[in-house]
Amino acid sequence: MPEFPRSDFRLHVGWRNIKTSVTAMLVAMVYCLIGRNPAFACIGVIFGMGTDMPDSIKNGGNRLFGTLIGGLLSIAVFWVYLHFYPQGGHSMLLAVLLGIAxxxxxxxxxxxWPGGVQPGGVVLCIVLYSTPVETYVSYALNRILDTTIGVIVALLVNYFLPRERVVALWEGFKKRIGAAK
Incomplete structure (x- = not known):
């Protein structure tokens, strides 16, 4: 069993932390400016910002493909459900459909994409149990779109600002500041 709290823990804000927080903040600002809810795009950023590009692709891909598969599957399952109960409200059938789905x-x-099971399951459950009958399609599609945008932005930031480049820029900045004193 893991030790809690960890004895080797030390407080440290690193470049990945900074890149993740600044990228999420900028995505949220853009979304607010265009009048969209930034929640799922920001979640995509946080999932997609790995320690390096392979890690970003793995984690961002888990979120992206899980959301895509779960979102599209939830639309199909909800559509079947609504054929039997057009107004919604029959939770036993929905539970059976959830099991099959x-x-x-x-x-x-x-x-x-094997890593997509958990995020796909989250989307599936949210659409089936927390989305109004009138908006299940648009909700699922918007969730897929916003997650895609967040993951892509995180991948781009991590691609163009890998740790090595950011550290080199920071060290150069510190030298210039030190020389100016």
Whole structure:
């Protein structure tokens, strides 16, 4: 069992922390300016900002493909559900459909992107149990879009500002500041 709290912990704000927080903040500002809720784009940023590009691709891909598979699957399942109960409200059928959809989700993720099961399951459950009948399609599609934007922005920032480049820029900045004194 892991030790809690960790005895080797030391407080440290590193470049990944700074890149993640600044990128999430900028995405949130752009979303606020265009009148959209930034929550899922910012979640995409946070998932997509890894320690390096392979880590970013793995974690961002988990979020992106999980959301894509779970979102599209939730639309299909909700559509089936609404054929039987157009006004909604029959939770036993929805529970059975969720069970079937979870099996399908896991199989699709195993085929396309194995790490997408958890984020895909989250989207599936939220759409099926927390989205009004009138907006389930637009909600799922917007969630996919916003997650995609957040992950892509994180990947771009991590690609153009890898740790090595950021550290070199920072060291150069410190030298210039030191020389100016």
């Amino acid at each position: 979870t099996v399908i989700l896991i199989l699709l993720c195993q085929y396309f």
